[in-house]
Amino acid sequence: MGTTRMFGPRRVDKSLYQRLASLNWGIIALIVCLAGVGVAMLYSVSGGYWEPWASRHTVRFGFAFILMLVIAVTDIRYWMAMAYPAWVLGLLLLVLVEFIGATGMGGQRWLDIGVMRIQPSELVKIAVIMALARYFHGRTYDQARSLRSLFIPFILIFIPALLVIRQPDFGTGLMIIMGGASILFLSGLPAWIFVAAGVSVTAAVPIVWQLMKSYQRDRVLTFLNPEADPLGAGYQITQSKIALGSGGLMGKGFMEGTQSHLNFLPEMKTDFIFTVLVEEFGLVGAIVVLTMYATVLIYALLIGIGCRNQFGRLMASGLAITLFLYVFINVGMVMGLMPVVGVPLPLISYGGSAMLTWSVAFGLILSVAIHRHVTLAPRGSGIG
Structure with a gap:
């Protein structure tokens, strides 16, 4: 084809x-x-x-x-075809960080590839946006507003975000979530979903506080x-x-x-x-x-x-x-x-x-x- x-x-x-x-x-x-x-x-x-x-x-x-x-x-059709593979590659690199990642600045965030050390979490931000753009390109306006259409976008956003937060790198994990949320908003998702998400996040603050590292609490x-x-x-x-x-x-x-x-x-x-x-x-x-x-x-x-x-x-x-x-x-x-x-x-x-x-x-x-x-x-x- x-x-x-x-x-x-x-x-x-x-x-x-x-x-x-x-x-x-x-x-x-x-x-x-x-x-x-x-x-x-x-x-x-x-x-x-x-x-x-x-x-x-x-x-x-x-x-x-x-x-x-x-x-x-490079033809944009090529980047459209590479959107999902880029997300999968980013996820694999994040998993590799869990096992063989280099440690520094209080976290295990880098992969040493010989000539340089790369931080996969930085590249994943771009891959998540590409994958979400590809997903919603294949959806009509009504489909994009349907709650059933949110399952795959949530996977595309939160699996890499949680892996990044585990490193721990809360700032980059938050940027992945916020970048993904911007695509959901631009795709036409109803505003009440964002309001409900905001209320849920506020209610979860005490739980998040308990899960945070001591240095993260100190920053707040x-x-x-x-x-x-x-x-x-x-x-x-x-x-x-x-x-x-x-x-x-x-x-x-x-x-x-x-x-x-x-x-x-x-x-x-x-x-x-x-x-x-x-x-x-x-x-x-x-x-x-x-x-x-x-x-x-x-x-x-x-x-x-x-x-x-x-x-x-x-x-x-x-x-x-x-x-x-x-x-x-x-x-x-x-x-x-x-x-x-x-x-x-x-x-x-x-x-x-x-x-x-x-x-x-x-x-x-x-x-x-x-x-x-x-x-x-x-x-x-x-x-x-």
Whole structure:
């Protein structure tokens, strides 16, 4: 059975050159700029040295950039066909982590593949969105609103989410659930189901509290009252707030941040890199970076809204919402408005798995943009 027969007739077949020409190079330039900000900040926190973080971040983005373009120019029908296999592969990698995963930062989250260590939970976020988009592409509006249609989506969301939470990585597990919930909402699920889910989650808070690890409870308590232990559990947030406030309007200047260069601020290269940026470039720098994120986000949403097929519409919109959640939670976290849950800032925070994940995500969004006029058959092979 050929691709055309499985997913419907092609509307327009573009050559490789036409696909490259169809790419939005303005958005790609913004993505490069965001990665460049990451390189500059990592250069700063290492005291003006390329090693060990800035150089690796640069090399990783170079490979990620090529991967993003390859994914972007690949026919969207291929990504639709790979949606369920990607979810299965992600699940297998999470199971492998349970048995042979490398331990670090208080959890067993990585797989050592020789040349690098990958964090499967990062890649699973994308796989869950792809699988859900594929599932709801094969459903009519009325079918998508039916409670009977929720069984498979719940499996697609909660099995990987629970495996990730077991590692333990509550922040990433929560992001998988929230990303999956966004697809359910966009597919037309009735609002009362989300209200009922919210009430259920609220009622389950005491049970969840008992199941949480001690350090996870400390994070929640610190979020509620960081001043109660400013030299202990509240140290990160307290120092982050000091750095943010000291940046002022224009910042102290590149590599002039005292909180970072005097090592008062922990986890500078990952969770709190936005704090370093604001201390050095002030409110103006923060607005510039957030505006770049907002531009990419709006572009992805518009591509999703304007896509002719449901698979591309849901996938692009779901990835856009995931980008928003990552930026919103990371910025809220360093400002003390949310608990510290270890959510990195896309393309700027140091981390190979995160860089790989976002290169795949942006590549898929660009692929949807190129193939937004392609008509896909409502059903194909696979689950459901």
